[in-house]
Amino acid sequence: MPQKNIPYSILELASVAANSNPADTFKRSLDLAQKAEELGYHRFWLAEHHNMISIASSATAVLIGHIAAGTEKIRVGSGGIMLPNHSPLVVSEQFGTLGSLYPDRIDLGLGRAPGTDQVTAQAIRSDRMQSVYRFPEEVEAIQHYFSADNAGARVRATVAEGVNVPIYILGSSTDSAHLAAKMGLPYAFASHFAPAQLFEALNIYYNEFQPSDYLGEPYTIGLLNIIAADTDAEAERLSTTQIRMILGVLTNKLDYMQPPIDMTPELKAISQDPAFLRMQQYAFVGSKATVKEKTEEFLSKTGVSELMIASHLYHHEDRLKSIELFSEIMKER
Template sequence: MIPFSVLDLAPVNDGESVTQSFENSRQLAINAENNGYHRIWLAEHHGMSAVASAATSVVIGHIGACTQKIRIGAGGIMLPNHSPLVIAEQFGTLAALFPDRVDLGLGRAPGTDMATARALKRNLNANVDQYPEDIRELQRYLGDRQADQQIVAVPGVGSKVPLWLLGSSLYSARLAAQMGLPYSFASHFAPDHLLEAIQLYRHYFQPSEHLEKPYVMAGVMAVVAETDEEARYLLTSVQQQFVNLRRGANKPFPRPVDDMQHIWSPMEKASVEHTLAYALVGSVDTVRMKLQSFINTTQADELIVSIPVHRLDARLKALELLTKTGMMNVM
């Protein structure tokens, strides 16, 4: 049994508003806390009609205000989009509002298309060496104030918000190992390098003041229902979403459908099914077996689960049913 956490993409459902999306996230967070989940994180995406968490730190504040003890944070903030000082101030503020509850997961992708990335005014010409230095700069802002420190994050200084590195390739695995930070792999949408990345991270891990030994969190999608048939039906929402992404169709999160055959081509089907290789889909009994295999294979210290289900009631039901697998260490 290991801790389970929740990755909330604040989905904007087809037929619903952004306001409703934030209400859905509020209810998801309350239910996650009541069911013993360890953390709930939100991710930074921009310009996507199906995702409402672009102003990630603001939405995290919304989640913090409606919960009491569950850890809250980012999974993640795309650091190249921002000044490290601004992120230190934002998360220092969250840490002051919600003491000992805030995590800061970092990624290096833009979280959007390149035109939107330019509008964000990120440095598109930065070389690969700048990301590690930005992380170290952020650590300095969040750490104790030094005698000769001229630039101070207020709030932020002394907050020591825990940093995580997130990734879907080997780059972040090696960097997290070198920096002695916890590592989260995005196997919920990038299955190819999962085992290699975990092995590399554990092999090269260097203890730090932040972490004594490697700590791996693995991302999985979970669509759990009373029956396998119902779960497969609910899964069609995220299957459609991946087809839309591959076609460049920027649409809200789709309603489920009875049959995908008229929606995707054979090539698109193969691609989406590969992407969802680790997805936990089915009844409690079916998902229990898949969970056991995934945990045994990865030896993950923690799972972070996204629940891509269109209807809120079915999403909350999946959240609850996942706890009934008996694989979760209730917090």
């Protein structure tokens, strides 16, 4: 049985709606974070993506500062920093600075995927594939930069030394599970878009976990896509925005987030396509009762320590409503 009072959090991609722009998106992201704080959400993480017109979370550390400055107590972090795109020293300096500006509120989630296409990834960092293979060593390098014991090193991130910024390993495969377990770090699995290896990865992490100075027992975060509304029919209508966004990803025809429309036979067929279903196995769409039932089933099967939700909803008011309903679900448990 899953524990009753588990934390619940938000992953924000800063989706850009049609007839909007990134500046508008950033304002909505802050408003969402402020609402989440009021509703009792534990963290507000921002993703890293590049060269996508529909997603504005590119300068992740900058956005984290924006959100942290406009909130008071909710934890703010990266879901995640795609480490092969960056220098471990610079990441340490950025997050050490954030950790000093907003003490005990900043999280550093680290992943190894590019967060973009391969051509753009090459433009970001030409040696990134070498960095992918060195991912464990680069995570350790960040740990050293944050350690107060690094004061005698020749290369230092002085603004990070001794600053409390917890590190999380992000992943969508079993590779990341082995690493998180070996390093004794908390583990977040991207089941909201890549659920295929969820249970295998969790089993590896739980079975291989080695306690560390950072964490005494396993800690896992499961990610869900949540679209909650007053009725199942209304939630289904709102989900047409997300269906079309995912179709754009699958067909490499990315576009701005589009307004919801009445469900059509074509969109219904797309939503039932095996490739779509594989990606959206943990997309819970419906009324509060429907989402609650599916969420309880997920928690019962996975035993994760925390839930983190994402969604693509065109109207900001609909997203505020959705996170409010999900908060009610979690509080009523």
